[in-house]
Amino acid sequence: MKLKSVLCAATAFGLMAAASAQAETLTIATVNNGDMIRMQGLTEAFTAKTGHKVEWVTLEENVLRQRVTTDITTKGGAFDIMTIGMYETPIWGKNGWLVPLNDMSEEYDVGDILPAMANGLSYDGTLYAAPFYGESSMVMYRTDLMEKAGLEMPKDPTWQFIREAAAAMDDPEQDINGICLRGKAGWGEGGAFITVTANSFGARWFDEDWRPQFDQPEWKEALTFYTSLMNDYGPAGYATNGFNENLSLFQQGKCGMWIDATVAASFVTNPEDSTVADHVGFALAPNSEGVSKRSNWLWAWALAIPAGTQKADAAKQFIEWATSKEYIELVAEKEGWANVPPGARTSLYETAEYQEVPFAAMTLESINAADPTNPTVKPVPYVGIQFVAIPEFAGIATEVSQEFSAAYAGQQTVDEALAKAQAIVNDAMEAAGYR
Amino acid sequence: MGRIVLDQITKSFGSTQVIPPLDLTIEDGEFTVFVGPSGCGKSTLLRLIAGLEDVTSGQISIDGQDATQLAPAKRGLAMVFQSYALYPHMTVRKNIAFPLRMAKMEQSEIDRRVTAAADVLNLTDYLDRRPGQLSGGQRQRVAIGRAIVREPSAFLFDEPLSNLDAALRVGMRLEISELHERLKTTMIYVTHDQVEAMTMADKIVVLRAGHIEQVGSPLELYKNPRNKFVAGFIGSPKMNFIEGEEAKRHNAHAIGVRPEHIEVSESGGDWTGVVGVSEHLGSDTFFHIHDTGLADTITVRAGGEVGFRHGDRVHLTPRSDVIHKFDAQGLRL
Amino acid sequence: MARSVSTRRKALNTIIAWTIGLMIVFPILWTILTSFKTEAQAINDPPLFFFFDWTLENYSVVQERSDYMRFLWNSIIIAGGSTLLGILIAVPAAWSMAFVPSKRTKDILLWMLSTKMLPAVGVLYPIYLLFISLGLLDTRVGLVLVLMLINLPIIVWMLYTYFKEIPTEILEAARMDGATLKEEILYVLTPMAIPGIASTILLNIILAWNEAFWTLNLTAAQAAPLTAFIASYSSPEGLFYAKLSAASTMAIAPILILGWFSQKQLVRGLTFGAVK
Structure with a gap:
């Protein structure tokens, strides 16, 4: 009897010791956006549940990308969890830099993750990062101006209609631009936008043999259409506008339409920041008439575990918590349904309360319309919609988008820009050994 | 120490x-x-x-x-x-x-x-x-x-x-x-x-x-x-150096006479010349004598009361016991 | 004859000087103003200058979200530590270059400066790997060391220039008077170079305070200074200009105050030797 209780106590003590030894401090690298900041405020719930503490390193997106790339390629181990995107995940997964997330718990319900997201965050069928939130792109337009122009936005507009609507809404006297679109150089800024636009005109970056396709008529058509649309109805200096510049213009009522990330919907409909909050409608990203692919992209900010970490188990616990249904409910309870991270889980869009959020349905539809493994009309050897998931892409796409921005700014013609793009990509791909 | x-x-x-x-x-x-x-x-x-x-x-x-x-x-x-x-x-x-x-x-x-x-x-x-x-x-x-x-x-x-x-x-x-x-x-x-x-x-x-x-x-x-170097460096004003015929007369390559060892007078002396600049110090007067045929300038130190003017023709007499003689290498003979 | 300047000319010069001055401080001023606006006012077009609803909300949001004091403390240790360590190393180095130059001294000085010509990112990977194997990643010690090394060429150059202004004879006198090398540097050279050393220290604290490449790339959570604090408020997707401005204002406030109080010293040090 006595011996038994001693043994019991020893075992209990041993378990306690084991439990406390496992209380880790996780360092998480992340970006500065509303959903991530909200999560930082809620991590106490995680600590209370598991005993693990969390340290946040919040950085601007491009700084973060450079920072975590350095750390992961050198196996620095500075971070236990990294916030990465859909572009990096398959590349890093392929290189063995990430811990596979193939053994998530039953209650986590991997199958609930939106298939488009799961596909984009996997390599060779293995999930390497769990989506925290996902986004596509869509048309946001001013319902009041549309009405005034006597037009009605279809659910699935074409570029030709968009041009017509832009012409109708454009009103320089009232300081209203028919349309605002990204033109800023950078692969994640204007580069992403022109790539999806090109997709919707039937163009592609590479053919099956990794030959660049900028010399093809589809690219010329897409780029010509874009520049003419923006020159006619876009804001002055659009060649340097990115997401934030357009958001600012739209919020101040200076754009008839804006085609950009679905995440912008919550900003432009927020009456605190937006002067046009009550007059915003949504539609699918356009395509050119007769082209089967639309110009909507797909992106996710996802949480991944670098292979160098010593705390993989605790990190996995955190990811399960942060991307779970439970977390979504926690946010809904504390901050309201409009503020839950969107675009990651099917079940969210089945929630009755969430269906009332004005942009929820269009966001889901946009995400579902995106297929990263089959992004273009003609076949391609790569994965990714607004990007090509190869390590060289960020560099070459930034160069290409610089040539395009120069064309938007009127410094060169569309033909010149395309010719240079073709040369740049050709050289880069040859140097990288793709051919 | x-x-x-x-x-x-x-x-x-x-x-x-x-x-x-x-x-x-x-x-x-x-x-x-x-x-x-x-x-x-x-x-x-x-x-x-x-x-x-x-x-x-x-x-x-x-x-x-x-x-x-x-x-x-x-x-x-x-x-x-x-x-x-x-x-x-x-x-x-x-x-x-x-x-x-x-x-x-x-x-x-x-x-x-x-x-x-x-x-x-x-x-x-x-x-x-x-x-x-x-x-x-x-x-x-x-x-x-x-x-x-x-x-x-x-x-x-x-x-x-x-x-x-x-x-x-x-x-x-x-x-x-x-x-x-x-x-x-x-x-x-x-x-x-x-x-x-x-x-x-x-x-x-x-x-x-x-x-x-x-x-x-x-x-x-x-x-x-x-x-010659030491002779020229020590003493103020500088020693006058004379080469050529006059030096040969003393069996030397060059001779040196200090300004204070030359007598200056209106009449009668070994050398003649024309007064150039005079420097009056009060106690002494330094005369710079030109056109002697011996050297560009010969400096003479005289008493403060001696009053020759620019352009005056004067006669100079070196004190024979303090004429320094140097050979072609400048060494003292 | 004193140079005469007409009143018109004076007025024109004054206007030009003020314009240039305002242009220089305008970004900082604008940042501070923006920090008191709401996000909507921050992006208002036309821009709002003074007539907006002043609010402290951004500051309270920033305060709530980030542990400012931890970033501040890291900045102080990193900027102060690297500068002091740099000075300790640079004083003897500059002494030897200024007073016992060798044939190679000029080359060494140029070589030191040339290390500043290489973009920092070029050596990021070697230094990162070194930091991993030395266990210096995300430590203050590591940052103190790396910023000291980064700024050492500038410290040595500045001190070298100041030391060059000091007559060698005074140091020789100290040597004749029986001062050892240490005493010579400590009792004679350093006190004479105080204005120069002070401005070197100040300039390097400012440089280290604002250094935003290494401090971002070699830290994570523990040793991150105020540059990381600012970076955490920058976002390409979402308009947080007012909060970013509030964070920036909080980050530059300490160094601005330090600079303000020591500007006399700084100006004296930077123009030291200009009139001799």
Whole structure:
């Protein structure tokens, strides 16, 4: 009897010791956006549940990308969890830099993750990062101006209609631009936008043999259409506008339409920041008439575990918590349904309360319309919609988008820009050994 | 106490030899002046003795001990620099006390010595000032004060008066001479000014291009210069040199006559010429005589009352017993 | 004859000087103003200058979200530590270059400066790997070391220039007076170079305070200074200009105050030797 209780106590003590030894401090690298900041405020719930503490390193997106790339390629181990995107995940997964997330718990319900997201965050069928939130792109337009122009936005507009609507809404006297679109150089800024636009005109970056396709008529058509649309109805200096510049213009009522990330919907409909909050409608990203692919992209900010970490188990616990249904409910309870991270889980869009959020349905539809493994009309050897998931892409796409921005700014013609793009990509791909 | 012997010392900077092998002995208590035109190596020589430069070869001994490899402070010498080199952030008191502080001397002893030095140098009222608040002469005295408190075996002066105005220079010259009289310590004094050399030195060392041209007492050098260079350098105004026929008459390549050894008169003499510029000093008058057929100009020193004018034709007569004769190499015959 | 300047000329010069001055401080001023706006006012077109609803909300949001004091403390240690360590190393180095130059001194000085010509990112990987193997990643010690090394050429150059202004004879006098090398540097050279050393220290604290490449790339959570604090408020997707401005204002405030109080010293040090 006595011996038994001693043994019991020893075992209990041993378990306690084991439990406390496992209380880790996780360092998480992340970006500065509303959903991530909200999560930082809620991590106490995680600590209370598991005993693990969390340290946040919040950085601007491009700084973060450079920072975590350095750390992961050198196996620095500075971070236990990294916030990465859909572009990096398959590349890093392929290189063995990430811990596979193939053994998530039953209650986590991997199958609930939106298939488009799961596909984009996997390599060779293995999930390497769990989506925290996902986004596509869509048309946001001013319902009041549309009405005034006597037009009605279809659910699935074409570029030709968009041009017509832009012409109708454009009103320089009232300081209203028919349309605002990204033109800023950078692969994640204007580069992403022109790539999806090109997709919707039937163009592609590479053919099956990794030959660049900028010399093809589809690219010329897409780029010509874009520049003419923006020159006619876009804001002055659009060649340097990115997401934030357009958001600012739209919020101040200076754009008839804006085609950009679905995440912008919550900003432009927020009456605190937006002067046009009550007059915003949504539609699918356009395509050119007769082209089967639309110009909507797909992106996710996802949480991944670098292979160098010593705390993989605790990190996995955190990811399960942060991307779970439970977390979504926690946010809904504390901050309201409009503020839950969107675009990651099917079940969210089945929630009755969430269906009332004005942009929820269009966001889901946009995400579902995106297929990263089959992004273009003609076949391609790569994965990714607004990007090509190869390590060289960020560099070459930034160069290409610089040539395009120069064309938007009127410094060169569309033909010149395309010719240079073709040369740049050709050289880069040859140097990288793709051919 | 302060006998300094230089034995075959040389100094080279890179491949240029600035001091060829040189021997020199400075006796204890002697006031020795190194004099020569600028660039003659006199300052370098002083810095070698001080230890601020290392000799390339040869040996320096101080008080019979080999000091060649000793650090400056270990040589028991004190130096007064041309720019005074006072510590601008310290008061006069601290400046003077600095070497004693570095020697880890007791504070009471430091105070005693500083007070004594200040007293001797008339600096008592300025002890709490900074060098920036002092006149040139006062700064010079502080520099001397800093040197004497250490009670060195020899003082080294590196053109200490060249930053002072003429009147002050004469005063300080006397003060330094008096100091030497009182302390009886070896002093080595570097100057390019032959007047300072003549007035202060027990022994003058005339240097040219690193070579010692002649060593001797001021009068010895004045009376028996070993060569044309020393003859021309010592004495003011400069000795007149005459070559050609007139020199041959004295069986020499060149002859030298000091201005004070030439008689000038209206009538009758060995040479004739025309008066050019006259410099009236009151006590003396220097005449620059042209068109003698002997040299471009012959300088003559006459009494203050002698009053020839520009353009006057005059006759000159050198004193035959003090005509210096030199051979083609410039050496004294 | 004194140079005469007409009143008109003076007025024109004054206007030009003020214009240039305002242009220089305008970005900082604008940042500070923006920090008191709401996000909507921050992006208002036309821009709002003074007539907006002043609010402290951004500051309270920033305060709530980030542990400012931890970033501040890291900045102080990193900027102060690297500068002091740099000075300790640079004083003897600059002494030897200024007073016992060798044939190679000029080359060494140029070589030191040339290390600043290489973009920092070029050596990021070697240094990162070194930091990993030395266990210096995300430590203050590591950052102190790396920023010290980064700024050392500038410190040495500045001190070298100041030391060059000091007459060699004074140091020789100290040597004659029995000062050891250490005493010579400590009692004679350093006190004489105080204005120069002070401005070197100040300039390097400012440089280290604002250094935003290494401080971002070699830290994570523990040693991150205020540059990381600012970076955490920058976002390409979402308009947080007012909060970013509030964070920036909080980050530059300490160094601005330090600079303000020591500007006399700084100007004196930077123009030291200009008139001799």
